[in-house]
Amino acid sequence: MVYAVAALMTLNTSAAAEGVTIKARGRSITTAVDTIEILKRRFLGRQLQIKEIKIGTEVMPPREGLRERNVSTIEIIAVKAE
Amino acid sequence: MVYAVAALMTLNTSAAAEGVTIKARGRSITTAVDTIEILKRRFLGRQLQIKEIKIGTEVMPPREGLRERNVSTIEIIAVKAE
Numbered sequence: 001m002v003y004a005v006a007a008l009m010t011l012n013t014s015a016a017a018e019g020v021t022i023k024a025r026g027r028s029i030t031t032a033v034d035t036i037e038i039l040k041r042r043f044l045g046r047q048l049q050i051k052e053i054k055i056g057t058e059v060m061p062p063r064e065g066l067r068e069r070n071v072s073t074i075e076i077i078a079v080k081a082e
Numbered sequence: 083m084v085y086a087v088a089a090l091m092t093l094n095t096s097a098a099a100e101g102v103t104i105k106a107r108g109r110s111i112t113t114a115v116d117t118i119e120i121l122k123r124r125f126l127g128r129q130l131q132i133k134e135i136k137i138g139t140e141v142m143p144p145r146e147g148l149r150e151r152n153v154s155t156i157e158i159i160a161v162k163a164e
Contacts, residue, residue: 027109029111029115030108030109030112030154033137033154033155033156036137037137037138037139037152041139041152050137053137055115055118055119055132057119072112072115072119073115074115076137
């Protein structure tokens with residue numbers, strides 16, 4: 001909900017063409033999707049348009065030991081329609 | 083990894099035009115993204131093409147108590163290029 005409000009404020013202040021990009025990696029990917037869905041259901045409805053959803057992989061330094069870890073990422077670009 | 087192998091088998095047996103659809107909801111959304119990324123990195127590389135990524139919300143019956151829960155969903159459609 002906090003992220004959804006922050007995204008809403010961004011959409012209401014910035015140029016509409018730019019929109020808002022929400023990025024997350026690992027287990028937070030679910031939170032990124034939740035944020036967009038809350039933004040749609042509670043605040044903007046059909047005014048919110050998903051422009052693009054990209055997924056990818058980021059190589060992260062090892063948490064312990066020597067092995068690098070591959071972590072999935074998501075990037076959701078949304079705009080507010082007039 | 084198990085899901086990635088299953089998806090690979092689907093892509094290798096079905097008509098390429100149909101591709102494979104991976105759906106998940108709630109915390110498993112991360113697993114859906116991981117599955118596609120493993121499929122890309124370990125098996126198919128650039129042959130794997132993401133056709134569409136859809137996100138949405140599903141209303142689930144309450145786990146306990148009376149309140150329904152809104153759960154985010156993801157649907158990733160991928161095809162294997164020739």
